[in-house]
Amino acid sequence: MKKALLSCLFFLCTAQAQDYSFNVLDGINESLRVVEVAYKSGAEEKDRYHFEKARAYSDISMYLASEQDGIGSKIFAIKSMNSASKALGGLKGIDPVEFIGDDRFEKITGLSLKEVNERLQYIRENKGESCAPDELAKTEAYYDALFYEINKEKVNRVVLMKLYNDVVNNSFSAQEKLRSAIDSKLECYTGKVEVPQTPQEQPQQVQEQAQKPEEKLPKEEPLMVVARIHFDFDKYNIKRDYIPMLNEVVKALKENPNINVRIEGYTDNIGSKAYNDKLALKRAQAVKNYLVKHGIQESRIQVVGFGKEKYIADNKTPIGRFTNRRADFIILRLSSQ
Numbered sequence: 089m090k091k092a093l094l095s096c097l098f099f100l101c102t103a104q105a106q107d108y109s110f111n112v113l114d115g116i117n118e119s120l121r122v123v124e125v126a127y128k129s130g131a132e133e134k135d136r137y138h139f140e141k142a143r144a145y146s147d148i149s150m151y152l153a154s155e156q157d158g159i160g161s162k163i164f165a166i167k168s169m170n171s172a173s174k175a176l177g178g179l180k181g182i183d184p185v186e187f188i189g190d191d192r193f194e195k196i197t198g199l200s201l202k203e204v205n206e207r208l209q210y211i212r213e214n215k216g217e218s219c220a221p222d223e224l225a226k227t228e229a230y231y232d233a234l235f236y237e238i239n240k241e242k243v244n245r246v247v248l249m250k251l252y253n254d255v256v257n258n259s260f261s262a263q264e265k266l267r268s269a270i271d272s273k274l275e276c277y278t279g280k281v282e283v284p285q286t287p288q289e290q291p292q293q294v295q296e297q298a299q300k301p302e303e304k305l306p307k308e309e310p311l312m313v314v315a316r317i318h319f320d321f322d323k324y325n326i327k328r329d330y331i332p333m334l335n336e337v338v339k340a341l342k343e344n345p346n347i348n349v350r351i352e353g354y355t356d357n358i359g360s361k362a363y364n365d366k367l368a369l370k371r372a373q374a375v376k377n378y379l380v381k382h383g384i385q386e387s388r389i390q391v392v393g394f395g396k397e398k399y400i401a402d403n404k405t406p407i408g409r410f411t412n413r414r415a416d417f418i419i420l421r422l423s424s425q
Contacts, residue, residue, distance in 0.1 A: 116153055118313045119146040119165040122172045131175035137182070137221040138175035142168045144229030152233075155247050159329060160236060162315055163336045167232070169313040169419060170340040173347060182217045185228060188235050196243060197252070204231075204252075207259045216262055219269035219276040223262030230254040236332075317375070319413045321358075324370040326378060334375070338382045340419065349384075351375045351417040353393040356409035361396050369393030371415045 123146050126132075131139045145168035153161035185208070190201050208227060216224040234251040237243060269277045315337060317330040326334070341347055353372030355364040372391040380386055401411035 116150050116161070116165075119149040119168045122146065122165070122169045122313065126172035126175055129176055131172060134178045135175040135180060137217045137225050138171045140222045140225035141183070141229050142171035142175060144226045145171060145232075148229060148233045151250075152247075155244060157244075157247075159333055163236065163333050164233065166313050166315060166333070166336045166340055166419070167229075170336075170343060173340075173344045177344070177346070182212060183228065185212070185231065186235060188231075188238060193238050193248075196238075196245060197249065199252070204255060204259060207263055208255075211259065211262045211266055214266060214270070215277050216266050219274065220262040220265040223258055223265055227255055227258040227262055230258060313419050314416055315419065316414050316416050318410055319371055319415070321356075321409075321413065322367070324353075324367060324374045326374055334378055335382075337417065337419065338379060338384060341379070341384050341388065347419060348388045348390070349379070349417050349419050350390040350392070351415055353391070353395075353415050354398060354412060355395050356412045357396055357399070357403040358409065359396075365393055365395035367393075368395040371413075375415050375417055 123143050126139060126142055131142070145164045149161045149164035149168060152164060187205050187209075188201055190205075193199070193201050208231065211220065211224055211227070230251050234248070234255055237248050237251060266277075268274075315333055317326065317333065319325075319327070337349070341349065351372040353368035353370070353375075355368050355371075359367075369391065370393070372393055376386075376389045376391050379389055399412045400414075401408035403409050403412060
């Protein structure tokens with residue numbers, strides 16, 4: 089994790105801004121904060137599988153940032169928030185997985201995914217979530233990243249092979265741990281709970297527990313990831329590059345009904361304030377329309393337009409103005425209280 093973060097920081101200091109760029113460091117900080125907040129709120133104990141997946145997605149977000157894939161980095165920061173929210177909600181159960189077809193992967197790498205797919209399916213179908221939650225979560229997270237990379241228009245073969253090796257190594261670890269649990273007939277696999285205490289011991293134990301001071305539950309902080317898309321001059325239509333990110337937001341909102349979103353539209357400094365206020369709101373509304381079209385309730389979405397305000401870059405350059413022409417949609421995990 090530390091190596092990836094240092095690599096990201098080096099990239100931020102040396103690389104020039106790209107058209108689709110947003111503040112990658114913000115994405116990295118957000119994914120790290122999501123995991124930290126979830127940990128402090130007891131997510132690891134509530135749901136180890138989803139908590140470990142949130143950590144793995146955070147690592148992937150940092151790795152993709154180091155490979156100059158800003159949109160991919162943000163997508164997996166959102167995935168990290170999604171898994172952390174599930175862990176905090178105690179949403180037990182395994183996540184669905186879309187398996188990768190072998191043809192394109194084999195054409196690019198010369199390798200087959202058949203054994204990997206079969207191994208992952210075996211682990212998922214044989215209580216891997218209970219007996220190897222850490223290893224299964226990491227396998228699925230890196231498999232998800234592999235799926236993302238293989239479906240890009242321009243595949244980075246180095247990234248693809250790194251993710252493939254991560255999937256293979258973690259899936260082997262999960263398989264070994266699961267087989268050990270099966271051979272040893274562990275509780276995680278059999279479901280049988282051992283109770284090594286006699287009836288005489290129970291009253292004393294109950295008395296000791298009654299004497300213990302009541303533990304205070306950690307105060308929940310909101311999980312928040314700020315996603316950002318940019319617009320062409322005087323436009324409010326959503327660019328195709330940002331559709332995967334928006335789809336990830338849709339997925340997170342569908343899987344976590346306690347999450348709402350606020351969309352904030354902005355412009356650059358060209359044009360009148362009145363015109364830009366309207367354009368900023370149209371940009372926020374365009375994002376809302378996309379979410380609603382894909383099944384998110386309007387009542388969960390707020391929109392606001394700021395127009396010629398809150399610039400995040402210098403308007404003296406084209407790339408600076410492009411950076412300011414944006415919509416930020418802030419994903420908030422509402423308190424369960």
